[in-house]
Amino acid sequence: MSLKNPIFTTCILLIAISAVHAQDSAVFDASKNAWKLYYQDPETSQWTQKIYVQQNAISPTIQSTVQNIQNQFSYRYRITNRHDAKQLIDTFRIWGIPIIYPTPNLPRVTASARNDSEVEDKQQWALLLANRQFEKKVILAPKGWSATLRTDESANQSSFVWTPGLKDTDPDGIAPGRSQDGFTVMRTELPGMARAKLTGSTEEPWGLDNLPDTPFWRAQVKLIQEQDYVLVPVMTPVIPVPTPYNAAVLARSLREHVQTWLKYGHIDTNTLARINRQFDVLIPALDIGHRKSAVAAIEALIKECVNHHSDLLNHPVETDDDHHAATPIRKTTTPASATPPPVFDRTAARALIFNLRYIRMKLEL
Amino acid sequence: MRRLKIIFWGHFWLLFWLTAHGANEPRVASTASGWIDIGNEGTRFYDNPQALCPRGTLRYEGDAEITCSNNAGTYGVWAFACPIGYLPDGYPNGSWASKLIGPYGLAPDGSVALGVGPGGPKFCFLNASDALSQLTLSGPSEVTPSGLPGYADLQLIAKVTKGNAPTANVSVNFAIDVVANTGSHEHHDNSRPSGNLYISNSSTDAYGEIKIGFKAPDVSGTHTITATCSTCQNQSVRMDIHVKVPDLLPISPNPPRNSDGSYAYALTSVDKTHAGNGRYHRRQYYLTDFSRKNLRSLINAFSEEGWGTVALNDASLAWGGRYDIRSDWKSPHAGHRDGREIDISFTRAQNPISTGKQKSFYKKFCEEKAVQIPFSILHHYALNPHFHVYLEKQTGCWLTEK
Numbered sequence: 001m002s003l004k005n006p007i008f009t010t011c012i013l014l015i016a017i018s019a020v021h022a023q024d025s026a027v028f029d030a031s032k033n034a035w036k037l038y039y040q041d042p043e044t045s046q047w048t049q050k051i052y053v054q055q056n057a058i059s060p061t062i063q064s065t066v067q068n069i070q071n072q073f074s075y076r077y078r079i080t081n082r083h084d085a086k087q088l089i090d091t092f093r094i095w096g097i098p099i100i101y102p103t104p105n106l107p108r109v110t111a112s113a114r115n116d117s118e119v120e121d122k123q124q125w126a127l128l129l130a131n132r133q134f135e136k137k138v139i140l141a142p143k144g145w146s147a148t149l150r151t152d153e154s155a156n157q158s159s160f161v162w163t164p165g166l167k168d169t170d171p172d173g174i175a176p177g178r179s180q181d182g183f184t185v186m187r188t189e190l191p192g193m194a195r196a197k198l199t200g201s202t203e204e205p206w207g208l209d210n211l212p213d214t215p216f217w218r219a220q221v222k223l224i225q226e227q228d229y230v231l232v233p234v235m236t237p238v239i240p241v242p243t244p245y246n247a248a249v250l251a252r253s254l255r256e257h258v259q260t261w262l263k264y265g266h267i268d269t270n271t272l273a274r275i276n277r278q279f280d281v282l283i284p285a286l287d288i289g290h291r292k293s294a295v296a297a298i299e300a301l302i303k304e305c306v307n308h309h310s311d312l313l314n315h316p317v318e319t320d321d322d323h324h325a326a327t328p329i330r331k332t333t334t335p336a337s338a339t340p341p342p343v344f345d346r347t348a349a350r351a352l353i354f355n356l357r358y359i360r361m362k363l364e365l
Numbered sequence: 366m367r368r369l370k371i372i373f374w375g376h377f378w379l380l381f382w383l384t385a386h387g388a389n390e391p392r393v394a395s396t397a398s399g400w401i402d403i404g405n406e407g408t409r410f411y412d413n414p415q416a417l418c419p420r421g422t423l424r425y426e427g428d429a430e431i432t433c434s435n436n437a438g439t440y441g442v443w444a445f446a447c448p449i450g451y452l453p454d455g456y457p458n459g460s461w462a463s464k465l466i467g468p469y470g471l472a473p474d475g476s477v478a479l480g481v482g483p484g485g486p487k488f489c490f491l492n493a494s495d496a497l498s499q500l501t502l503s504g505p506s507e508v509t510p511s512g513l514p515g516y517a518d519l520q521l522i523a524k525v526t527k528g529n530a531p532t533a534n535v536s537v538n539f540a541i542d543v544v545a546n547t548g549s550h551e552h553h554d555n556s557r558p559s560g561n562l563y564i565s566n567s568s569t570d571a572y573g574e575i576k577i578g579f580k581a582p583d584v585s586g587t588h589t590i591t592a593t594c595s596t597c598q599n600q601s602v603r604m605d606i607h608v609k610v611p612d613l614l615p616i617s618p619n620p621p622r623n624s625d626g627s628y629a630y631a632l633t634s635v636d637k638t639h640a641g642n643g644r645y646h647r648r649q650y651y652l653t654d655f656s657r658k659n660l661r662s663l664i665n666a667f668s669e670e671g672w673g674t675v676a677l678n679d680a681s682l683a684w685g686g687r688y689d690i691r692s693d694w695k696s697p698h699a700g701h702r703d704g705r706e707i708d709i710s711f712t713r714a715q716n717p718i719s720t721g722k723q724k725s726f727y728k729k730f731c732e733e734k735a736v737q738i739p740f741s742i743l744h745h746y747a748l749n750p751h752f753h754v755y756l757e758k759q760t761g762c763w764l765t766e767k
Contacts, residue, residue, distance in 0.1 A: 091728060096766030113614055113654050121617040124658060128665045146670060146729070155765040163729040166670050166722050195766060205728045 024212070026220040033057050033086070035224060042212050052207035055228045057086035058200040059176070061325035064235040064347060066191050066354060068319065073190065075237060077183040079198070080325060081174045087200025088173030091229075092183060094196045094236050095159040099151060100189065103134040142182030144170040160185055160236070173201045189237035190250075190358060191320070191351040192257045193266050195329070196232045230328045233266060235320070235351045247294070247359055248286035254355050255279040265329055266348040274304055275352075291363055298356045305349040312346075312353055320354050322346075497598035498527050498535060502590065504579075507607045510686035512583045513703050519579040519606065523592045524569070531573025539564060539577060540591045548586030548609065549648045549682035552692045558582035560608065562590065581608040583702070584694060585686030610685025613651035613704040616660065616677065623668050630664045630675040633710060648683040653704040656756035660707060663754065666730065667709075678708035678751065700753070709752040727752075 025038045034053045041048045059082035067074045081089045107127055111120035139160050141147035144167075150159040162183050164171050174180045208224065211217040239257055242249040258275060261267040267275075282297035284290075306313045312322070326347045504521035525535040541562050545553035563578040579590070585608050593601040620628045632650055652660060660677075667675045681704040682688050688701045700706045 090725065113657065114612070117614055118617055118619065121619075121661070122621075124661050125621050125665075128662060132665065132669065148666075152765045157765050164725050166672070166726055166729070168722065172725060197766075199728070201724070203724065205724050 024214070024216050026224070037207075037211070037220075039212055039217065042210060050207060052204070052224065053202040054224070055087065055199040055202050055205065056230055058089050058198060058230055059083075059085040059328075060089055060196075060198045060230055060232055061327050062196055062232045062234050063323060063325045064191075064320075064350075065322065066235055066320045069186075072186050072188055073237060075185040075187070075191070075235065076181070077196075077234060078179060078181040078325075079174055079183065080179040081176050083177045085176035085200070087202065088175050089198050090164055090173035090201040091199040092162040092196060093150075093159050093198075094161075094185075094194050094234055095157065096194050097158040097160075097236060097238055099153070099156050099158050100238065100240060103131050106130050138186055140182070140184040140186070142180055145180075145183075147183070185237060187237035188241060190239035190241060190254075190355050191235040192238035192254075192355075193261055193264070193345075193348050193351055194234055194236040194238065195264060196234045197229045198232065199229045232328050233264070233326045233345055233347045235347055235354075239355060245362065247362060248283055250355075250359060251279065251283045251286055254352075254359075255283065258352065261345070261348055265342075266345040268343045271304070271308070271344045275301060278304065286359075294363060295360060298360045301356050302353055305344070305353050308344040309346050309349050312349060320350050322350055324350070498525050498532050498594070498596055500525050500535075500537065500592060500594040500597040500599055500602050502592045502602045502604045504577075504604070504606075506605060507609060507611065508579070508581050509610055510583045510585050510608050510702065511581045512687075513610065513685075516581070519581070521577040521579055521590065521604070523575040523577060523602075525573045525594060525597060531569070531571070533569050533571050533573060535569045535573070535594055535596060536567055537569065537575055537592050537594045538567070540593075541579075542589045542591070544587040544589060544605075548584065548684045548686060549651075550584065550586060550689075550692075551647065556694055557586075558584045558694055560588050560606070579606060581606075583687045584689070585609045585682060585684035608684070608686065610681070610703050612653065613681060613683060613685055614654055614657055615648075615683070616650040616652060616657065616680060618650075620664075623673070628674050629668050630677055633676040633678055649688065650677070650680045651683045651685070651704055652680050652707070652756065656705045656707075659756040660754075663730075663756070670726070670729065672726075676710035678710050680704065680707045705755065705757040707754050707756060709754060 023038070024040075025036075027036045028034075029036060032051075032053070033056070034051050037050045037052055039048060039050075040046070061080045061082065063078040063080075065076045065078075067076075077092070079089060079092060107123065107130055109120065109123040109127060111123055113120045135147075135149045139147040139149055141162050144165050145162050146165050147160065147162045150161050151157075152159070164173055208221050211221060239250070239253050242253075255276070258267070258272070258279075262269065262272055278297050278301045282294055282301070285293035285297060302313075324346050326345075329345075501524050502521060503524070505519050508519045509516050523537050523539070525532040525537065539562055541560060543553075543557055543559045550557075560582050561580045563580070565576045567575070569575055577590075579588075581588075588606045588608060590604045590606060591601055592603075616632065618632060620630045623629055664675045679688060679690065679701050681701050685703050687694070689695055701708075
């Protein structure tokens with residue numbers, strides 16, 4: 001048989017064409033904010049085309065407020081999806097919080113699954129219910145939404161997550177031009193900064209399911225997922241109050257936390273350096289109980305904050321109900337050519353002032 | 366003088382011969398407290414060597430050689446016997462000149478005829494059973510079904526020994542069979558996938574060994590490997606290999622109740638479709654311990670969200686491997702093989718979640734629970750839409766802040 005045989009030649013050409021055509025691809029269509037994915041279905045082996053719409057066509061702002069209520073700090077969040085949004089906001093997750101929320105008094109699991117699986121099963125259920133009861137006291141949801149505390153042990157991170165309820169009468173999310181209040185966390189930790197990850201509602205959020213487990217698709221999924229949400233800075237409980245109370249230890253925790261702000265664009269290098277210089281005065285003063293020096297350092301730190309946001313000067317102690325709504329920030333994975341970070345994020349400045357006033361109030365007691 | 370020389374040399378050679386043949390230094394034959402006499406009449410046991418020669422004088426000629434005579438000074442009839450625990454050289458295929466005729470006949474001189482000789486076996490081998498070629502088959506007795514992560518073919522070794530020494534060039538044949546109704550498959554027919562043996566040589570090597578590879582099928586079950594050797598005392602040996610995923614545990618059939626009194630979950634894969642026409646798969650709710658724990662968390666989270674009774678379809682069979690829900694040894698399940706996946710029905714157990722809320726449900730559980738429980742939830746279109754949940758192999762919704 002040779003290439004002169006027309007049937008053979010046609011077969012070869014068809015095979016060659018199908019081989020060229022059968023190639024993994026992921027092409028982004030900016031006009032539709034969607035990816036056109038072409039792949040071989042791992043289950044059916046059929047070449048399949050799928051459209052995956054990115055879940056980032058939302059325009060959120062978040063107001064964070066903190067208030068001391070009966071020895072706990074109540075963190076409340078109000079989310080607005082601005083008019084220019086194309087999708088409903090259907091996930092609100094504050095992530096990247098260090099794991100500082102252990103569940104107290106958990107029942108123990110003593111039975112072995114291998115020896116007595118029924119007893120072990122019952123003990124595991126009791127453990128689950130205890131965990132859930134704890135969660136319900138910590139994180140509260142507005143009507144029609146549900147909330148949970150997510151723990152990523154491998155990453156040593158916690159998240160507070162809110163999503164719409166599943167009853168047909170529950171909302172599907174926050175529509176463009178609408179706001180939702182009532183996302184609440186009750187904790188004893190003082191405020192620090194975290195980022196809220198928000199996503200928009202699409203028809204097939206499972207669109208990245210079942211792609212082939214190949215290096216090409218793993219890289220593509222990672223790329224798509226990294227663009228698939230919007231980040232907004234929020235205040236959240238991350239600074240533990242030492243028990244028994246120790247102002248120097250608290251100040252050290254605060255200083256350590258503030259160092260993370262540079263990475264997430266809440267502060268610039270020069271401002272952080274000035275703040276660190278004041279912490280270097282404050283912490284030794286607290287260590288040796290030199291109240292006057294400590295207060296002076298606190299005032300200097302607050303002044304640094306107010307220099308950037310002058311109207312923050314008159315906030316009451318242990319309450320921050322500032323109406324400022326934080327806007328989306330640049331992701332750490334986004335190229336530096338995107339929107340530059342602020343010199344000192346207003347929400348971060350508020351968190352720092354809140355903590356400094358707390359330390360000063362304790363000094364005055 | 367010449368006659369004296371002959372007598373002298375005659376006595377000299379006689380003494381030399383007796384010494385050389387151990388007549389005065391009986392070896393194993395005289396040291397045993399019990400005896401085995403193997404003749405054409407079969408095997409007989411005696412309490413002491415003299416019992417072989419009840420009315421005569423016993424002489425040890427070698428390991429296996431004894432003479433018994435009623436007349437002192439003359440050699441009687443050769444007997445061939447070994448102490449208990451020994452066997453004569455070459456048994457049972459030795460080409461001895463003499464034929465043993467059994468212990469109870471009388472020799473012409475009146476001695477007990479233990480055999481006719483000389484020409485019988487000269488040596489006794491330690492350990493009667495090892496004196497013959499022995500066939501053994503060894504290797505791991507369990508392997509996961511093929512196609513699962515970490516799967517590797519098994520290596521078995523057939524070995525032929527005599528005494529403790531390996532025996533080379535012994536031909537051994539092998540056969541493989543699957544035991545019916547094993548591996549949680551309560552059905553069996555000729556199309557059932559079987560494991561395969563691949564054999565390096567048909568005869569033993571210098572180490573007395575033949576190496577055999579065992580490639581498991583993707584269906585669990587017990588395989589019986591039979592090795593046969595026509596020249597061995599034990600002409601065949603068998604070995605069972607269990608093709609299974611180890612340590613899978615059942616989902617409890619006793620679910621707790623939700624706050625409204627409904628059951629937290631129901632095992633719904635007991636219908637005609639999923640149980641192989643209702644008869645053939647009755648142990649299809651098995652998971653690893655870790656997946657089992659994750660499933661509980663998942664069900665609890667579902668219940669919290671008002672899902673109601675969570676309808677659990679297929680998990681894995683008790684021994685894992687391919688779960689052929691139609692009892693035909695084929696798919697549709699590509700997964701459900703190692704106790705780390707389960708299907709959750711949208712429609713069974715009167716779940717109140719509407720189709721329109723499925724996307725909310727998916728995102729909620731992917732985003733909120735995936736890590737904590739942890740699992741990956743896959744919206745699955747095969748057959749009827751349902752959630753296919755990876756209880757350990759998480760992929761989606763796995764992002765954490767960097």
